[in-house]
Amino acid sequence: MSTHQPVTVREVGLRDGLQSIARTLPTARKLEWLRAAHAAGQREIEVGSFVPARLLPQLADTAELVAVARTLPGLVTSVLVPNLKGAVAALDSGADAMLLPLSASHAHSLANLRKTPDEVVADIARIRAERDARGSRCLLEVGMSTAFGCTIQGHVDEAEVLRLLKAVLDAGADRVGLADTVGYADPLQVSRLFEQSFAVVGDRLTCGHFHDTRGLGLANVYAAWQTGVRRFDACLGGIGGCPHAPGASGNVATEDVAFLFASMGVRTGLDFDALIALRTRVAQWLDGEPLHGSIARAGLPKTMRRELA
C-alpha cells in the first residue's frame, strides 16, 4: 500500500475514555466535545455505548449523542454494542456503525461478557440477522480485543485470533479490527499478527486499536501502518488511563497519533491546533483526571510549524 494514502483516526475518547473514569461528563459537555472534534477534522467518532445505564451511567446519554452526531456533515457515528439488545438500540438510534467487542482471550471473554468467544460469534450472527431484517445499512465492525495478550489469561494464541476473525466474518460482520486492549503488544508481534490477519481476511481488516500502557503505543501504530493499516482508534488526551495499571496511559492519545502521521507526511485531515485546544478544554472539564500524551507537553517541532505555515 502507498505511504501516501491518508489515515483515519477514529476518536474513542467519548466512549473508551469516559467509561474508564468514575465521573460522568454532562451531556452538554460531550456535545461540545463532539462538535469540536468534528470541527477539528475528525470524521469517525465513537460517541458512546448501548449498555445498561446501571453498568455504565457515564454513557447513559448515548442515544442523544448519536442524534446530534448524525447531523454533523460527513461524520461516521459509531457506538459500542455488547449484545443483541444493545444492537437493537444502536439500530434504533440510527448510528452509522456499531463496534462489537469480542475477546480473543477465553478468560477475558467470560469475565467481561460472561460468554465464550464462540457464544459471542453466535450473537454476532443474530445481530447481523436483525440488521438485515430491518434493511439497515449500519456497519458491523468487530473489535478483536485482547488480541495481543490478556491481563487475566496472559498469552493469547495467534491461531485462535485468526480463527475468530474468520468466524466473525462468516457470521456476518462487515469488518474487523485488532485491539491491544491492555497494552501488551510489541511492534514485531503487531507486524506478525496484522500480516497473518490480512492474509486470512484481506481488506476487511480495517482498524488497529492500541494502548500506550507500556510506552509502545506509537511504535505499535507505526508497525501496523507498515503492514497496511490505515485506520486507528485513539482517545484525545489519552484520557481514561489503564484500569489494570494505575498511573499508566491507556489508549494512544489522538493528538500523538495525529502528530506521528503528520510528521511522516501522511494526511489525517486533522487540525492540530484545534485538537490541542479541545484537549485543553476537556482537561478543564475533567479537572483532576490525569491526561496522557507527549506532544501537548512538548509542542510541535520547529520543522513542522514551518511546513504547516
Added chain:
Amino acid sequence: MSTHQPVTVREVGLRDGLQSIARTLPTARKLEWLRAAHAAGQREIEVGSFVPARLLPQLADTAELVAVARTLPGLVTSVLVPNLKGAVAALDSGADAMLLPLSASHAHSLANLRKTPDEVVADIARIRAERDARGSRCLLEVGMSTAFGCTIQGHVDEAEVLRLLKAVLDAGADRVGLADTVGYADPLQVSRLFEQSFAVVGDRLTCGHFHDTRGLGLANVYAAWQTGVRRFDACLGGIGGCPHAPGASGNVATEDVAFLFASMGVRTGLDFDALIALRTRVAQWLDGEPLHGSIARAGLPKTMRRELA
C-alpha cells in the same frame, strides 16, 4: 540482519542525563549508579564529559569515574569530548571510547561549539593524530547530532548529514552514530536516513541516539532497528528531560528501550528488575527532578513475567 542479533543499550544517563539538570550528583552516588548499572548488565556506559568544570560542574569528576569504570569487568567506558583538549584528557584517563559530537546543523554547531561542522571535522583529524601518536586504542565515535532537525535552524539537509558522515570517517573517526538531539525525528525519516547512511558508510554506522520529546522515541528506535541498528543510547528514567521543551521527555528511558527489545524477544543482556530498582534509587537521589518513561509506572505484562520466570 537477523532479528535474533542482540542489542546493546549504551547508558548515557551519567552524562546526557546529569548534564541537563542543575544539581550535581555527588561522586559517591555516581559510582553507586555506575556499579549498579554494570551489575544490571549494562556493558557500555558514558560516564561523563571532559569539558571545563566551569561550564559543566556536574561532570567535573569524570576522570574519577573513568578510573573506577575501567575496573568493572567487560565494561566499555566512554566519555564525551568536545575538542582536542578534552580528547587529551580522555586519552590520559584511559577511557575505552570517546564520543565526539558534531552538529549536522550549521547553526547548532556554531551555537554549541562555536565552530562550523567542517571545523569540527578538522578537530577530529587532530584528535585521531593525537591518539595514533600515543599508540592508544581508544575508539573515536562521532555522534552526528541534530541529524533529524534542529531547534535553531529547523530543517537539516539529509545530503549534508551524509556528507559529514563521510567526512568524519575520512578524518579518522572509527565509527559514527546518528542522533535526534531535540526529538524531531519520525520513524519514516529514521528509516530513510539510516538506510541512506548505511549505504554510504556501511557497518561503521553503529549507534542510534533518540529522544522521546514528542512521544516518538521508541517508534524511532524500532524504525532504526529495522534498518539494522543494534546499538542505542538511552538514559535511565529518561532523566534530564528536554531543555528546549520544559516538562517534556528527553533521552529515551533505558528501561523502556530494554522493555521494547525484551518484548520483541531481542536480547539486551539487561536485568529488568535490577534496572527498575536502580531507577528507584536514582529517583531518590534526584528527589524533585522529573523522571520519564512508561514501563516503570505500568510494570511488565503478565505474558512477559511468565516468560521470564
